[in-house]
Amino acid sequence: METIECIKSRRSRRKYLKKDIDNKILEEIVDVVRYCPSSLNCQPWEIVIVKEQEIKNKIFELKKRFMPEFLIRLGYTNECIVEAPVLIVVCVDTKKSPSRWLEDGVFAANSLLLAINNLGLGGFI
Ligand SMILES: Cc1cc2nc3c(=O)[nH]c(=O)nc-3n(C[C@H](O)[C@H](O)[C@H](O)COP(=O)(O)O)c2cc1C
Known part of the structure:
Protein backbone atom coordinates (compact mmCIF):
# COMPACT_ATOMS: atom_id res chain seq x y z
CA MET A 1 0.00 0.00 0.00
CA GLU A 2 1.22 3.47 -0.77
CA THR A 3 2.33 5.39 2.37
CA ILE A 4 -0.15 8.27 2.29
CA GLU A 5 -2.99 5.91 1.42
CA CYS A 6 -1.99 3.70 4.37
CA ILE A 7 -2.02 6.68 6.76
CA LYS A 8 -5.35 8.00 5.48
CA SER A 9 -7.15 4.67 5.39
CA ARG A 10 -6.23 3.62 8.95
CA ARG A 11 -9.25 3.48 11.25
CA SER A 12 -9.76 2.12 14.75
CA ARG A 13 -11.24 -1.39 14.39
CA ARG A 14 -13.05 -2.87 17.36
CA LYS A 15 -14.65 -6.01 15.89
CA TYR A 16 -12.51 -8.99 15.06
CA LEU A 17 -12.69 -12.35 13.35
CA LYS A 18 -12.01 -15.30 15.62
CA LYS A 19 -8.87 -16.17 13.67
CA ASP A 20 -5.33 -16.50 14.94
CA ILE A 21 -2.70 -14.24 13.41
CA ASP A 22 0.32 -16.15 12.20
CA ASN A 23 3.50 -15.45 14.19
CA LYS A 24 5.38 -14.61 10.97
CA ILE A 25 2.89 -11.81 10.30
CA LEU A 26 3.18 -10.62 13.90
CA GLU A 27 6.96 -10.54 13.58
CA LEU A 40 18.10 10.56 22.05
CA ASN A 41 17.77 7.39 19.95
CA CYS A 42 17.29 5.48 23.21
CA GLN A 43 15.04 2.80 21.60
CA PRO A 44 13.35 2.00 24.92
CA TRP A 45 10.71 -0.45 23.63
CA GLU A 46 9.86 -4.00 24.57
CA ILE A 47 6.92 -5.44 22.66
CA VAL A 48 4.86 -8.23 24.18
CA ILE A 49 2.49 -10.35 22.11
CA VAL A 50 -0.48 -11.62 24.08
CA LYS A 51 -2.64 -14.49 22.86
CA GLU A 52 -3.60 -16.02 26.25
CA GLN A 53 -7.20 -15.27 27.17
CA GLU A 54 -6.43 -14.88 30.87
CA ILE A 55 -3.85 -12.15 30.21
CA LYS A 56 -6.20 -10.36 27.78
CA ASN A 57 -8.82 -10.31 30.55
CA LYS A 58 -6.29 -8.82 32.97
CA ILE A 59 -5.28 -6.12 30.48
CA PHE A 60 -8.95 -5.25 29.98
CA GLU A 61 -9.31 -4.85 33.76
CA LEU A 62 -6.25 -2.57 33.85
CA LYS A 63 -7.58 -0.44 31.00
CA LYS A 64 -10.92 -0.09 32.81
CA ARG A 65 -9.14 0.90 36.01
CA PHE A 66 -6.55 3.33 34.67
CA MET A 67 -8.29 4.79 31.59
CA PRO A 68 -11.94 5.18 32.62
CA GLU A 69 -12.28 8.49 30.75
CA PHE A 70 -12.50 6.66 27.42
CA LEU A 71 -15.33 4.53 28.70
CA ILE A 72 -17.28 7.48 30.02
CA ARG A 73 -16.72 10.13 27.34
CA LEU A 74 -16.75 8.05 24.18
CA GLY A 75 -18.85 5.13 25.34
CA TYR A 76 -16.21 2.57 24.37
CA THR A 77 -16.41 -0.41 26.64
CA ASN A 78 -13.06 -1.74 25.41
CA GLU A 79 -14.53 -5.22 25.81
CA CYS A 80 -13.25 -5.88 22.31
CA ILE A 81 -9.83 -6.23 23.94
CA VAL A 82 -10.83 -9.61 25.31
CA GLU A 83 -12.21 -10.65 21.90
CA ALA A 84 -9.19 -9.64 19.82
CA PRO A 85 -7.12 -12.64 18.67
CA VAL A 86 -3.92 -10.81 19.59
CA LEU A 87 -2.94 -7.89 21.81
CA ILE A 88 0.32 -6.10 21.12
CA VAL A 89 1.55 -4.51 24.33
CA VAL A 90 4.02 -1.64 23.91
CA CYS A 91 6.26 -1.40 26.98
CA VAL A 92 8.68 1.48 27.39
CA ASP A 93 11.71 1.27 29.67
CA THR A 94 11.59 4.46 31.74
CA LYS A 95 15.25 4.01 32.72
CA LYS A 96 16.20 4.29 29.04
CA SER A 97 13.68 7.08 28.41
CA PRO A 98 13.07 8.87 31.72
CA SER A 99 11.50 12.06 30.35
CA GLY A 120 -5.06 -5.61 5.75
CA LEU A 121 -5.63 -6.17 9.46
CA GLY A 122 -7.30 -3.92 12.03
CA GLY A 123 -6.83 -2.71 15.57
CA PHE A 124 -6.85 0.30 17.85
CA ILE A 125 -4.63 1.88 20.45
C1 LIG B 1 -4.09 8.03 23.35
C2 LIG B 1 -5.27 7.33 22.75
C3 LIG B 1 -6.05 6.50 23.53
C4 LIG B 1 -7.15 5.82 22.98
N1 LIG B 1 -7.88 4.99 23.77
C5 LIG B 1 -8.91 4.32 23.25
C6 LIG B 1 -9.67 3.44 24.05
O1 LIG B 1 -9.42 3.28 25.25
N2 LIG B 1 -10.67 2.76 23.47
C7 LIG B 1 -10.97 2.89 22.16
O2 LIG B 1 -11.90 2.24 21.70
N3 LIG B 1 -10.30 3.75 21.36
C8 LIG B 1 -9.27 4.46 21.88
N4 LIG B 1 -8.54 5.31 21.08
C9 LIG B 1 -8.91 5.46 19.65
C10 LIG B 1 -9.62 6.78 19.38
O3 LIG B 1 -10.91 6.78 19.96
C11 LIG B 1 -9.71 6.95 17.84
O4 LIG B 1 -8.41 7.02 17.33
C12 LIG B 1 -10.48 8.20 17.44
O5 LIG B 1 -11.83 8.09 17.82
C13 LIG B 1 -10.40 8.45 15.91
O6 LIG B 1 -10.89 7.33 15.19
P1 LIG B 1 -9.98 6.56 14.13
O7 LIG B 1 -8.82 5.96 14.90
O8 LIG B 1 -10.88 5.51 13.54
O9 LIG B 1 -9.50 7.54 13.12
C14 LIG B 1 -7.47 6.00 21.61
C15 LIG B 1 -6.66 6.84 20.82
C16 LIG B 1 -5.59 7.49 21.37
C17 LIG B 1 -4.71 8.37 20.49
Whole structure:
Protein backbone atom coordinates (compact mmCIF):
# COMPACT_ATOMS: atom_id res chain seq x y z
CA MET A 1 0.00 0.00 0.00
CA GLU A 2 1.22 3.47 -0.77
CA THR A 3 2.33 5.39 2.37
CA ILE A 4 -0.15 8.27 2.29
CA GLU A 5 -2.99 5.91 1.42
CA CYS A 6 -1.99 3.70 4.37
CA ILE A 7 -2.02 6.68 6.76
CA LYS A 8 -5.35 8.00 5.48
CA SER A 9 -7.15 4.67 5.39
CA ARG A 10 -6.23 3.62 8.95
CA ARG A 11 -9.25 3.48 11.25
CA SER A 12 -9.76 2.12 14.75
CA ARG A 13 -11.24 -1.39 14.39
CA ARG A 14 -13.05 -2.87 17.36
CA LYS A 15 -14.65 -6.01 15.89
CA TYR A 16 -12.51 -8.99 15.06
CA LEU A 17 -12.69 -12.35 13.35
CA LYS A 18 -12.01 -15.30 15.62
CA LYS A 19 -8.87 -16.17 13.67
CA ASP A 20 -5.33 -16.50 14.94
CA ILE A 21 -2.70 -14.24 13.41
CA ASP A 22 0.32 -16.15 12.20
CA ASN A 23 3.50 -15.45 14.19
CA LYS A 24 5.38 -14.61 10.97
CA ILE A 25 2.89 -11.81 10.30
CA LEU A 26 3.18 -10.62 13.90
CA GLU A 27 6.96 -10.54 13.58
CA GLU A 28 6.61 -8.44 10.43
CA ILE A 29 4.33 -6.01 12.27
CA VAL A 30 6.44 -5.75 15.42
CA ASP A 31 9.65 -5.31 13.41
CA VAL A 32 8.54 -1.80 12.37
CA VAL A 33 9.16 -0.58 15.92
CA ARG A 34 12.91 -0.97 15.39
CA TYR A 35 12.70 1.81 12.80
CA CYS A 36 10.74 4.29 14.94
CA PRO A 37 12.26 7.56 16.07
CA SER A 38 12.99 7.78 19.80
CA SER A 39 14.29 10.47 22.12
CA LEU A 40 18.10 10.56 22.05
CA ASN A 41 17.77 7.39 19.95
CA CYS A 42 17.29 5.48 23.21
CA GLN A 43 15.04 2.80 21.60
CA PRO A 44 13.35 2.00 24.92
CA TRP A 45 10.71 -0.45 23.63
CA GLU A 46 9.86 -4.00 24.57
CA ILE A 47 6.92 -5.44 22.66
CA VAL A 48 4.86 -8.23 24.18
CA ILE A 49 2.49 -10.35 22.11
CA VAL A 50 -0.48 -11.62 24.08
CA LYS A 51 -2.64 -14.49 22.86
CA GLU A 52 -3.60 -16.02 26.25
CA GLN A 53 -7.20 -15.27 27.17
CA GLU A 54 -6.43 -14.88 30.87
CA ILE A 55 -3.85 -12.15 30.21
CA LYS A 56 -6.20 -10.36 27.78
CA ASN A 57 -8.82 -10.31 30.55
CA LYS A 58 -6.29 -8.82 32.97
CA ILE A 59 -5.28 -6.12 30.48
CA PHE A 60 -8.95 -5.25 29.98
CA GLU A 61 -9.31 -4.85 33.76
CA LEU A 62 -6.25 -2.57 33.85
CA LYS A 63 -7.58 -0.44 31.00
CA LYS A 64 -10.92 -0.09 32.81
CA ARG A 65 -9.14 0.90 36.01
CA PHE A 66 -6.55 3.33 34.67
CA MET A 67 -8.29 4.79 31.59
CA PRO A 68 -11.94 5.18 32.62
CA GLU A 69 -12.28 8.49 30.75
CA PHE A 70 -12.50 6.66 27.42
CA LEU A 71 -15.33 4.53 28.70
CA ILE A 72 -17.28 7.48 30.02
CA ARG A 73 -16.72 10.13 27.34
CA LEU A 74 -16.75 8.05 24.18
CA GLY A 75 -18.85 5.13 25.34
CA TYR A 76 -16.21 2.57 24.37
CA THR A 77 -16.41 -0.41 26.64
CA ASN A 78 -13.06 -1.74 25.41
CA GLU A 79 -14.53 -5.22 25.81
CA CYS A 80 -13.25 -5.88 22.31
CA ILE A 81 -9.83 -6.23 23.94
CA VAL A 82 -10.83 -9.61 25.31
CA GLU A 83 -12.21 -10.65 21.90
CA ALA A 84 -9.19 -9.64 19.82
CA PRO A 85 -7.12 -12.64 18.67
CA VAL A 86 -3.92 -10.81 19.59
CA LEU A 87 -2.94 -7.89 21.81
CA ILE A 88 0.32 -6.10 21.12
CA VAL A 89 1.55 -4.51 24.33
CA VAL A 90 4.02 -1.64 23.91
CA CYS A 91 6.26 -1.40 26.98
CA VAL A 92 8.68 1.48 27.39
CA ASP A 93 11.71 1.27 29.67
CA THR A 94 11.59 4.46 31.74
CA LYS A 95 15.25 4.01 32.72
CA LYS A 96 16.20 4.29 29.04
CA SER A 97 13.68 7.08 28.41
CA PRO A 98 13.07 8.87 31.72
CA SER A 99 11.50 12.06 30.35
CA ARG A 100 10.11 11.09 26.93
CA TRP A 101 8.78 7.56 27.51
CA LEU A 102 5.24 8.55 26.61
CA GLU A 103 6.17 10.09 23.25
CA ASP A 104 8.49 7.17 22.50
CA GLY A 105 5.68 4.74 23.23
CA VAL A 106 3.15 6.59 21.12
CA PHE A 107 5.47 6.65 18.10
CA ALA A 108 5.80 2.89 18.36
CA ALA A 109 2.04 2.43 18.73
CA ASN A 110 1.32 4.57 15.68
CA SER A 111 3.81 2.69 13.53
CA LEU A 112 2.28 -0.60 14.67
CA LEU A 113 -1.20 0.62 13.71
CA LEU A 114 0.04 1.61 10.26
CA ALA A 115 1.79 -1.73 9.73
CA ILE A 116 -1.39 -3.52 10.82
CA ASN A 117 -3.44 -1.50 8.34
CA ASN A 118 -0.90 -2.05 5.59
CA LEU A 119 -1.28 -5.81 6.00
CA GLY A 120 -5.06 -5.61 5.75
CA LEU A 121 -5.63 -6.17 9.46
CA GLY A 122 -7.30 -3.92 12.03
CA GLY A 123 -6.83 -2.71 15.57
CA PHE A 124 -6.85 0.30 17.85
CA ILE A 125 -4.63 1.88 20.45
C1 LIG B 1 -4.09 8.03 23.35
C2 LIG B 1 -5.27 7.33 22.75
C3 LIG B 1 -6.05 6.50 23.53
C4 LIG B 1 -7.15 5.82 22.98
N1 LIG B 1 -7.88 4.99 23.77
C5 LIG B 1 -8.91 4.32 23.25
C6 LIG B 1 -9.67 3.44 24.05
O1 LIG B 1 -9.42 3.28 25.25
N2 LIG B 1 -10.67 2.76 23.47
C7 LIG B 1 -10.97 2.89 22.16
O2 LIG B 1 -11.90 2.24 21.70
N3 LIG B 1 -10.30 3.75 21.36
C8 LIG B 1 -9.27 4.46 21.88
N4 LIG B 1 -8.54 5.31 21.08
C9 LIG B 1 -8.91 5.46 19.65
C10 LIG B 1 -9.62 6.78 19.38
O3 LIG B 1 -10.91 6.78 19.96
C11 LIG B 1 -9.71 6.95 17.84
O4 LIG B 1 -8.41 7.02 17.33
C12 LIG B 1 -10.48 8.20 17.44
O5 LIG B 1 -11.83 8.09 17.82
C13 LIG B 1 -10.40 8.45 15.91
O6 LIG B 1 -10.89 7.33 15.19
P1 LIG B 1 -9.98 6.56 14.13
O7 LIG B 1 -8.82 5.96 14.90
O8 LIG B 1 -10.88 5.51 13.54
O9 LIG B 1 -9.50 7.54 13.12
C14 LIG B 1 -7.47 6.00 21.61
C15 LIG B 1 -6.66 6.84 20.82
C16 LIG B 1 -5.59 7.49 21.37
C17 LIG B 1 -4.71 8.37 20.49
